[in-house]
Amino acid sequence: MKIIGITGYAGSGKSTIARILRNLGYVVIDLDVEGHEILKEDETKKKLEKFFGKKIFENNEIRRDKLAKIVFENKNKLELLNSILHPIIKERVKNKIKKSDEEIIFIDGALIEKIGLDEICDYIIFIESSEEKRLKRLVELRKIPVRKAKNIIDSQRNIKYKYDFKIVNNNGLDVIKKELLKILKKI
Structure with a gap:
């Protein structure tokens, strides 16, 4: 069995990659x-x-929206929430x-490494996208208010990702699908 992580910043396109993988018949957690x-x-x-x-x-x-408002405006409270939830998420996965x-099982999440799931991944695919495009996706596609979207992006600013493969998601669905298929052939 191979475990592949799909990671990247909020709004980078992880969910789009996960949807493509599901459509191809793969299991994505x-x-x-x-x-x-x-x-x-x-x-x-x-x-x-x-x-x-x-x-x-x-x-x-x-209410996730109320909890999110608290934690994305206060780094210490976000760390506290993560310290409670991450061990439980890791065990469930x-x-x-x-x-x-x-x-093959794929794990889709921005915090794979922070949760400690990178230790079970054979490969990690990093989805990269410009901050401008990520903000636009969060606001337009996920209907997140601009201020909250900026807070989410800011909360991830110091995350440095380790990865084996990278897909740049700035040029549309066809491009990322081709890149993903190339990676799947290598793993």
Whole structure:
């Protein structure tokens, strides 16, 4: 079994690459989805209420938008959130991989290395895109307000990625798909 990470800054095009891979029949574990699932668990809710208060809840569910507003405006609170969620995400992903009999599994996430999942990856593909294009994608495609999108980009500014392959996503879907197919032949 081979484990391939897909990483890059927010808005770089990781989800687009993941969608292409799924369409080709590959299994892709999305770290954002894993994180969202964890936020629904009672144990996680209790921990986050302790550190971030009841203001992040509505109808006994964590409002991700409220939590995001807090953590993307305060680096220390973002680090605290990550220290709570990352070990849980890492364990969930490792368990999913253990239970799978796929030949290749892809992990899609900006923080693969920070979570510690890089240690199980055979290869990492870095998706690169200009900051201008990333901001535009976050605002136009994901409907994130400009200020919040800038905060997300700023929160990732100091992340340095280690990778085996790079795809530059500034020139459209056809270009990145060709690049991805070339990489798939090498792995």
